[in-house]
Amino acid sequence: MLMSLTPVPQRMPEAPPPAYLSDTYHWAYLNCRTLPWLDQPWVVSAILWGNARRLMRSAVEEFGPGQQVLQAAAVYGDFSQRLAARLEPHGSLEVVDVAPIQIANVRRKLAPWARSLTRVADLSLPLDKTYDGVCCFFLLHEVPPATRRAIVDNLLQSVKPGGKIVFVDYHKPRWWHPLAPLMRLIFKYLEPYAPSLQQEDIARLSPEGECFDWSYTRFFGGLYQKRVGIRKA
Template identity: 65%
Template sequence: MSPPPTESAASADVLPDYLRETYTWAYLSHRTLPWLDRSLVVSAILWGNAGRLMRAAVAEFSPGQRVLQAACVYGVFSPMLAARVGENGALDVVDVAPIQIANVRRKLAAHTHARARLADLSEPLGSKTYDGVCCFFLLHEVPEDQRRKIVDNLLAAVEPGGKAVFVDYHRCARWNPLAPVMNLVFRTLEPYAPSLLDTPIESMSGRAGEFDWTHRTLFGGLYQHVVAIRRKA
């Protein structure tokens, strides 16, 4: 009898088509991953704002909380979030790509209260709920129909009184000198991003009415930091 498939082998053939077709170079390649997963590169991609954006997202959560991180993030974001919730808390990182799960497990090896597992965030995540959910620069990388499913599933995972935090791209102010550069980036490297820039995240889920939403933009409108707090019954 053949041994049961490993987690990676069992999931490698069910990667979303959009991920294979658009982002193999960025997220599925063993050659490029070590280069992209460097703090200097992450900072350059975000125009020097990576640290600021990461710290602001992590600060939304508290020690002792149980937090779900939606998709792996290059750089030090996951260790930062794990350190924030601390040993009395828990961090679950969920991603659809085995290569990304293996990489984040390596980065979280020192944090015994953190774990990473394979799952497609556009599919129901089960009955487990969390004090907080963090979605850091994921939504612009998925097609609009998948994005709506992801937002809906993430909101469903938030307990009453808990929060969901979304940090992502936003439409630049017209005066922002980076506006034409980012338009070029979106056209050539991020084909799903334009459909996010002007679309309020709360419009993506029928569950949005269960939450109180706050929004702010950063760096001349290029980034958005959105917080949704689920009202208690």
Template identity: 60%
Template structure:
């Protein structure tokens, strides 16, 4: 859930009703229905002030750090919808000569992202389970972006998503993960975030204990660079596929 930039009244309008489908994973329905599947709470969580507060004022910084990794004209895959202006920022980054494809498992999120990307013909949004085989084609993208998704999925699905996303990168292409990271021991927010994860983000602790690179054997085919910010609470992991 991320954003930073002022939101116009249109940005918080109620999204159209979308029927539930069996493709929505059980863990998502049970754990995050309030955040991602409820059409009454969705427009409020998609507000910039809310998204910025969730990331302790770092939303814009983190979005820009991810967006600048990509180039005009690229075919870019965004793994899951993101609250706030992030998808629009990516679409504007690749420009009219590029393509942004957003894939999300929840129909209501697909509808909401399509609404926010109106007027950007280079942007496409479709429903799909990124943990499932064949959801994204092998070596179909020059670039892939996974922004604050991995902490919201269980370990087994997380490993499948990482493996599928790595497989989707063309030789010479790039993948970027931005997500939570284990804070420095002295971080004043460390105990607060522990409670946040306990009550709202139950799968996040398993991510903090894991190196994303270790989740797929395909990672050996990439050159990796990781940076952290805000006392280690957030990480950006960039992989360049060799070959």
């Protein structure tokens, strides 16, 4: 019997990066000179106003030993190593990023974790696998709204029944937050898509969100959020 197989569209490794990435973030993610400078825990800590360890710990602790977890996009510093260590001894981490230079870098960092996987793919296109857990750390504020919705939809679809998805990202700070004016300036010049995320509820970016039970934690006067969804069985 002949079966009709629908190929899953995947960004080919040689495809150019999305325009928003090369136009806005080339200096941060696609430049081999700046990458080693930015990929240091103290730089990540400075960018997150000293909250990096707390936010990373909070995300990593949502997962447990033995799970198969997808990390949606590379993260600077030691985030991937922490997450891979958390899944030991029998679990495994897969990191997917659209930029080959980022995948080469994370592959180097994850070398001690023999079961870990890395691959170049665009997360705004459907994924071909499902996972016990999905972790998306500070990706959504860097992509335009339509791409953001596609990414959230694909990530939600890739969570197994009973599995968990964790988003950590910017959020709207409280009105009294002393850094709010400075963050508005930083977003204006460096992170143009971040203000649109601050107006949105991640859980409602895709109709698939209704298949999850959601919880919500705010950090640092509301400047950061953790949104956790568990897929209903």
